[in-house]
Amino acid sequence: MKTVYILLIAFIIPLFASNQERDLQAVFLGRFAKFIEWPQNNRDVFTITLINENPFEDLLDKLYIGKTIHGKKIKIKYVTDVKDIGLSDILFITLDDQKDVGKVIKYAQKHSILTISEQRGFAQRGGIIQLGFVMQKPYLVINYDSATKSKIKISSSLLAIAQDVIKEEAE
Amino acid sequence: MSSKHYDYSIRRKLVYFFSLSAIIALIISTTTMLVYSYLHEKESVINDSIKLAKVSGKNIAASLLFIDKNTCKNILKPILNDTNIQYIAIYNQNGQLFTSIGTNESNKKTLAKEISSMEKDVLFSIDLNYINILTTIFYDNDVIGYLEVHTTTNKIKQHMIEQALASLLIMLITIFIVILLAIKLEKMFLKPIFTLLDAMQYLRKNKDFDIELIPSSKDEFGELFNEFNIMAYEINKRDKILHEHNLDLELLVNTTNKELKTTQENLDKVSILATTDALTNLYNRRHIMDIFDEMIKKAKENKKHIGIIMLDIDHFKLVNDTLGHQAGDVVLKEVSHILQENAREVDNVGRIGGEEFLILCKESDIKTLKYIAERLRKNVEEKIIQYEENKTTQVKISLGIYSCIPNITKEELIKIADDALYNAKETGRNKVSIGVKN
Secondary structure: OHHHHHHHHHHHHHHHOOOHHHHHHHHHHHHHHEEEOOOOOOOOEEEEEOOOOOOOOOOHHHHHHOOOOOOOEEEEEEEOOOOOOOOOOOEEEOOOOOHHHHHHHHHHOOOOOOOOOOOOOEEEEEEEEEEEEEOOOEEEEHHHHHHHHHHOOHHHHHHHHOOEOOOOOOE | OOHHHOOOOHHHHHHHHHHHHHHHHHHHHHHHHHHHHHHHHHHHHHHHHHHHHHHHHHHHHHHHOOOOOHHHHHHHHHHHHOOEEEEEEEEEEOOEEEEEEEEOOHHHHOHHHHHHHOOOOEEEEOOOOOEEEEEEEEEEEEEEEEEEEEEEEEHHHHHHHHHHHHHHHHHHHHHHHHHHHHHHHHHHHHOOOOOOHHHHHHHHHOOOOOOOOOOEEEEEHHHHHHHHHHHHHHHHHHHHHHHHHHHHHHHHHHHHHHHHHHHHHHHHHEEEHEEEEEOOOOOOOHHHHHHHHHHHHHHHOOOOOEEEEEEEEEOOOHHHHHHHHHHHHHHHHHHHHHHHOOOOOOOOEEEEOOEEEEEEEOOOHHHHEEEEHHHHHHHHHHHHEEEOOOEEEOOEEEEEEEEEEOOHHHHHHHHHHHHHHHHHHOOOOOOEEEEOOO
C-alpha cells in the first residue's frame, strides 16, 4: 500500500508543484549543500547550475547571490547543454529526455556534481537526490550508491529524512 | 549555656559539647554539600541539555531544514526514554514552533517567547519541579533553530534526598562515635578529678596533710597532682610549726595565768592589808571611815536609821603593863573575835585605835542598838582569855551608842558616840551609855 502511495505521489508531484513548493525547492537547493561533502577542490566559488528550463525565474538569484556556501561565493549558472555544465557543485536537472538525463548524470558522476531533480524515477536512474513534495512537505529519494560513485558524501541526517534511500548494500 | 546547665555533670557536659559541635559541623557540611550538590546537579542538567541540543541539532538539522516533522519527532523520541526529560520542543530560525514531543507540564513557563531577545546561546529557567533550557541549534556554524528541553528536578531531588539520608546516617554514626568518645574522655578526665576530690575529702575529714598523690600522667592533671602534693606538704609543714608555736603559747598562757593568779592573790592580800587591821582582822580605821561615809549617804537617801557603837577595853593599859604586850595582843584578838561573832551579819566592825573599836549598824534604832551593845559587853565580860599556857585573864568593855536618821556629819555622829563612851567610862565602866545630841 505504501509503495502504491509513493508511486502515486511521484506522478502527481511534478505536475502540480505550487509556487510555495517552488520557493521551498529553491531554498532547499542551498540547504542540501549543508549535508553534502564534496571531494576537495580549489575552486573559490560554489556553483549551482540549472540545466534546461529555469522554473525558479529569478528566485535563485535573489536567494543566493552575494551569499556563501562552505565559505565560497555562490554562482548561479543556467545551461541547456551538457557541454556547458563545466565545473559545478550542484546541478538541478529539468530535462525531459531521459537519454539526455542519463548523459548529464554520467557527466555529473564523473565531476562529483550533486544532481537534483524533481522528476519521478530520477534517483532510480542514477540521480542522487530526487526532491518532490506531498502536501507541501518535501519528499526525498536519495541514491546513496550514485553519490558514492560521484565521490560525494551525504550526511546521515539527510539520509534520515529521505523517504527512500537507494543503497545496494542495504538490499 | 544557661546557669542550669552549669550544674550538669562533666559527663553530660562533654556529651552535650561534643554532640553539639558534631551536629553543627555536620549541619554546616551537609548544607554546604547539599547546596554544592544542587548547584552541581543543576549545572550538570544544563550541560547535558546543551550537549543534547548539540547532538540533536546535528541529527535533526536535515529534518528541521527540510521541514520533516515526523522524522524530527522520530529522531528525538528516544531522548524521552530518560524519564526526567518531559518535553522537547524545536523552534525554527524565526522562533516559531516546528514540532514538539512529550508533555509540557510547565506550559506557562515555556521559553519560546525569549527567543527573539536571546543574547546567549543558552537560556534556562528553574523552579522547584522543572529546569527549562533553551539552546540554539547550530549547523555548519549557522543558526538553524532552537531546542527547548523541560527536565524535571526529580533527579536532583532524588540525588539530594540520597545525599541527605547519607548525611543523616553519617550524622548518627558521628554522634554515636562522639558519645563513645565523650564517655572515654569522661573517664580520662574524671578519674584524676575524683582522685583529687577523694584526697581533698580525706584531708578535710582527717586533717592529715601527710598525703601524696601519685600522678598517672604528665599532663595538666599530673601538674595538678604535683601542685596538690606541694600544697599538702606546705600545709603539713605549717601545721607542725603552728603546733609547736601553740605548745609554746599554751605554756606561756599557763605561766601567765599562774602569774596572774599570784598577782591577784597578792593584790587581794594588799587589798586586805589596806582595809583590815593586821592584828585583829577587823576593818582598819581608814576603811571603816569610808564605809561610814557610804552608810550615812545611803541612810540620808533612804531616810533610815544608822546606829553607831563606840567601845574600848577597860584598863587595857594595865593589861599591857602587867601581863605584857603579847598578852595585850591576845586580848585584842579575842575581844575582836567576840565583837565580830556577836555583831549582825550586816554590821561592820572596825578597830579605830589601840583598844578602841567602832561598830556601824545598818538601819538600827536605839533599842536594837542597845540590845546588840549589851550582848557584846556581856560576852566580853564572860570570856576567859588564855594568853599563855595555863595563864588566863578577863577584860571588860565600855560602850557608847547613838542612833539617828543622819542629818549631821560623820564627825558629829562620832563625837556624840564618843561622848557617850566617855560617859560610860566616867560612870563606872563595863556598861552601855546612850549618846545624846546637843
